[in-house]
Amino acid sequence: MRVKDALGRFGEGLVDEHLRGRGWEVLDRNWRGTGGELDLVALDGAELVVVEVKTRRSLAFGHPAEAVTAPKLARIRRLAGQWLAAHEARPASVRVDVVAVLVPRRGAPTIEHLVGVV
Numbered sequence: 001m002r003v004k005d006a007l008g009r010f011g012e013g014l015v016d017e018h019l020r021g022r023g024w025e026v027l028d029r030n031w032r033g034t035g036g037e038l039d040l041v042a043l044d045g046a047e048l049v050v051v052e053v054k055t056r057r058s059l060a061f062g063h064p065a066e067a068v069t070a071p072k073l074a075r076i077r078r079l080a081g082q083w084l085a086a087h088e089a090r091p092a093s094v095r096v097d098v099v100a101v102l103v104p105r106r107g108a109p110t111i112e113h114l115v116g117v118v
Contacts, residue, residue, distance in 0.1 A: 011055025011101035011109075012039055018099070018111050019051070033082035036075050041083055048091035050080045055101040064100035065114055073118050 016026055019042055027048075028041040040051035052072070054064035076096055084094070096118040103109045 007057065007103065008053070008055050011103065012053045014101055014109055014111060015051065015053045015099045016040060018113070024049070027087075028083070031079075031083055033079045033086075036079050038076065038079050038083060041080075043091070046092040048080075048084075048089065048094045050076055050083070050094070050096045052076055052096065052098045053101060054098065055103060057103055057105065059102070064102065065098050065112070068098050068117070077118060 012029065016029060019026055019040070022044075025043040026040060027043060028038065031038045031041060038050055039053040042049050042051060052068055054067050056064045073096065080094060080096070083089075084091075095116045098114045098117050100112040100114070101109055102112075
């Protein structure tokens with residue numbers, strides 16, 4: 001596994017724990033659909049939340065959330081529709097959250113959760 005991929009998987013694991021700690025039910029992780037992957041799919045109460053996780057070591061190339069562009073959000077929305085169809089799910093509502101994770105070489109990681117970016 002490439003270092004970049006390992007860092008991303010580490011960040012997803014942190015976010016998984018973070019969401020479960022907030023009482024969310026994580027339904028899927030790294031779900032693959034046609035044309036991409038959803039990092040996490042979870043329930044926040046009755047609301048289905050598709051969570052895009054972006055992990056970086058520093059802000060040298062910008063904030064991690066900046067990597068979630070309009071085309072990326074469109075892809076996430078398409079994949080969310082595929083996930084719903086594959087699971088025959090009918091949640092009360094659906095939203096997309098972005099969680100930015102900074103994992104410095106020294107010190108504790110930080111998590112910034114952006115709710116309802118779409």
